Amino acid sequence: xxxxxxxxxxxxxxxxxxxxxxxxxxxxxxxxxxxxxxxxxxxxxxxxxxxxxxxxxxxxxxxxxxxxxxxxxxxxxxxxxxxxxxxxxxxxxxxxxxxxxxxxxxxxxxxxxxxxxxxxxxxxxxxxxxxxxxxxxxxxxxxxxxxxxxxxxxxxxxxxxxxxxxxxxxxxxxxxxxxxxxxxxxxxxxxxxxxxxxxxxxxxxxxxxxxxxxxxxxxxxxxxxxxxxxxxxxxxxxxxxxxxxxxxxxxxxxxxxxxxxxxxxxxxxxxxxxxxxxxxxxxxxxxxxxxxxxxxxxxx
Numbered sequence: 145x146x147x148x149x150x151x152x153x154x155x156x157x158x159x160x161x162x163x164x165x166x167x168x169x170x171x172x173x174x175x176x177x178x179x180x181x182x183x184x185x186x187x188x189x190x191x192x193x194x195x196x197x198x199x200x201x202x203x204x205x206x207x208x209x210x211x212x213x214x215x216x217x218x219x220x221x222x223x224x225x226x227x228x229x230x231x232x233x234x235x236x237x238x239x240x241x242x243x244x245x246x247x248x249x250x251x252x253x254x255x256x257x258x259x260x261x262x263x264x265x266x267x268x269x270x271x272x273x274x275x276x277x278x279x280x281x282x283x284x285x286x287x288x289x290x291x292x293x294x295x296x297x298x299x300x301x302x303x304x305x306x307x308x309x310x311x312x313x314x315x316x317x318x319x320x321x322x323x324x325x326x327x328x329x330x331x332x333x334x335x336x337x338x339x340x341x342x343x344x345x346x347x348x349x350x351x352x353x354x355x356x357x358x359x360x361x362x363x364x365x366x367x368x369x370x371x372x373x374x375x376x377x378x379x380x381x382x383x384x385x386x387x388x389x390x391x392x393x394x395x396x397x398x399x400x401x402x403x404x405x406x407x408x409x410x411x412x413x414x415x416x417x418x419x420x421x422x423x424x425x426x427x428x429x430x431x432x433x434x435x436x437x438x439x440x441x442x443x444x
Contacts, residue, residue, distance in 0.1 A: 218426050242290040307415050310387040310388060
């Protein structure tokens with residue numbers, strides 16, 4: 145099994161097509177097709193289901209993809225360690241999946257520092273909710289994930305890198321805007337805007353309410369949105385109240401576009417985690433990322 149075949153296979157799998165993989169690798173589409181045919185013949189299995197211009201991995205292809213990535217990571221780690229300078233002809237690739245809060249408030253500075261440490265790195269970032277970001281690591285589509293929800297899959301490992309708190313925010317015109325706190329029972333009379341079910345923010349809110357004997361289903365949820373920015377705008381317009389990350393609303397609150405209200409007896413603190421696969425080879429670029437993630441989150 146040739147290394148170049150594995151590189152081509154990973155490129156084709158990630159691009160879901162031979163044409164795009166050929167562009168990325170600087171070869172012809174025919175060369176990609178020939179290499180994949182040779183790899184399938186050597187292994188005695190079909191790796192792709194071919195349909196017009198798109199290709200999809202078979203079950204065997206998905207199994208090989210995880211192994212291929214580990215093999216290439218190990219080769220890259222060996223080259224970087226033995227070369228000293230870590231200067232290789234092919235740029236180091238790192239795919240990071242992230243939920244919205246880490247992506248918006250930590251990832252930019254993290255990636256800036258990472259590029260200084262690893263000048264030849266090529267980083268791809270996918271932003272979704274905590275559930276989808278964790279799933280990307282589980283499937284091998286991402287090298288690491290930054291999330292606000294502790295993963296349960298025992299094939300993953302997680303490290304706590306920071307903490308956050310959800311705040312109840314209301315419009316400046318809301319009757320609670322001038323109050324320092326409200327009682328738990330008063331929540332039942334409000335219209336809520338919440339994040340989607342896969343969100344770490346949503347899960348944190350559900351757990352916090354459950355700790356005091358309240359189900360989210362008991363509250364009036366008027367709107368469910370997968371964007372913190374959209375929720376902030378909706379609250380500002382008086383369309384409801386919401387629990388959002390302290391980091392997401394700090395500027396709006398300081399500039400009086402939103403007001404915060406404490407809910408007596410309700411604790412809404414949570415943690416952020418960096419998630420990786422347990423059995424994955426930790427390439428130097430990923431080690432640098434993990435080190436930076438811990439330092440930057442804690443100092444933010």
